Amino acid sequence: MSWAALFFALAVATVVLALGVGLLFWLERAREARLYARYTGVAATAGEPAARRDHPWLSRMAAGGVRIERALNAGEQTRTLLAQAGWRQTRARLMFHALSFAVPVATALLITPVLLTLATALTPPMRVLLAVMLVIVALLLPRFVLRWRARARRDRIEADVLLFINLLVLLFEAGLGMRQALAILARDAKDTMPALADELAPLVRQIEAGADADPLLHETGKLLEIEALENVFAVLRQVERYGGEIRQPLLDSLNELQSRRSMALREQVNKTSARMTIVLVLCFLPPLLIFIAGPALMSISAALGSS
Numbered sequence: 001m002s003w004a005a006l007f008f009a010l011a012v013a014t015v016v017l018a019l020g021v022g023l024l025f026w027l028e029r030a031r032e033a034r035l036y037a038r039y040t041g042v043a044a045t046a047g048e049p050a051a052r053r054d055h056p057w058l059s060r061m062a063a064g065g066v067r068i069e070r071a072l073n074a075g076e077q078t079r080t081l082l083a084q085a086g087w088r089q090t091r092a093r094l095m096f097h098a099l100s101f102a103v104p105v106a107t108a109l110l111i112t113p114v115l116l117t118l119a120t121a122l123t124p125p126m127r128v129l130l131a132v133m134l135v136i137v138a139l140l141l142p143r144f145v146l147r148w149r150a151r152a153r154r155d156r157i158e159a160d161v162l163l164f165i166n167l168l169v170l171l172f173e174a175g176l177g178m179r180q181a182l183a184i185l186a187r188d189a190k191d192t193m194p195a196l197a198d199e200l201a202p203l204v205r206q207i208e209a210g211a212d213a214d215p216l217l218h219e220t221g222k223l224l225e226i227e228a229l230e231n232v233f234a235v236l237r238q239v240e241r242y243g244g245e246i247r248q249p250l251l252d253s254l255n256e257l258q259s260r261r262s263m264a265l266r267e268q269v270n271k272t273s274a275r276m277t278i279v280l281v282l283c284f285l286p287p288l289l290i291f292i293a294g295p296a297l298m299s300i301s302a303a304l305g306s307s
Helices: 003-040 050-054 056-072 075-084 090-117 124-173 178-188 194-208 213-224 227-242 247-283 285-306
Strands: none
Touching: 056 075, 056 090, 056 124, 075 090, 075 124, 075 213, 090 124, 124 178, 124 194, 124 227, 124 247, 178 194, 178 227, 194 213, 213 227, 227 247, 247 285
């Protein structure tokens, strides 16, 4: 490594150290300001969320994450994924936006010494390309994690729809109305279908506060993007709007869902059978041919060799 690269690495390390010391100093000043405001009785800004008041540095990092999302034109999609992942609380959204900003910044700061260390092994274009690739991965990594979390939660909710329909039919047969049935499931079904019960809880709270159930059911179904749950909510909306029999439409939805799952299971079994056939051909057939045809080939080879 040349002296210029060594001095450049020391300069970068000094800048990083200075930024770290400055960040610690700024955090200490913010903590002292909060303590001063608490002991002197100075009120916080009206309407400001508690998470932002208690952690102003976190809110600033979250603002940087929001700006990154705006630059990527992914704000609406992020809000949908956060709702599907169950991260509706202010603090959860704040933490996600803060990580969306902190991960690429930390990656950019950490890869600089690594690239300087590999200065002799890589050409300058390769170093720039590697740095750009790592920063892009760091920008997209929080969104990949969010997508994985949202997909996993949607799968759990979709798996609970069958039980949800059965419980609804049972509660309706007991003489309860739609709102009472949803309230009971949101309150008492957390052990059997926790993901779906958590999704029903804010819906029930808004209905009990006086909101119209029809648009709430429609928005919840569209937000989760689960077709089976949308069909169930469509039946509930129809009954809420026009009245009438609800047991038979729910049973029809139940039969349709069961037939779809049966077809999906058969398709998965067929795919597994095809894969097992490929494994059988590749792994079992060659040893079998060697075992059957091997002695004959050896005898023919010996006979030809002796002649």
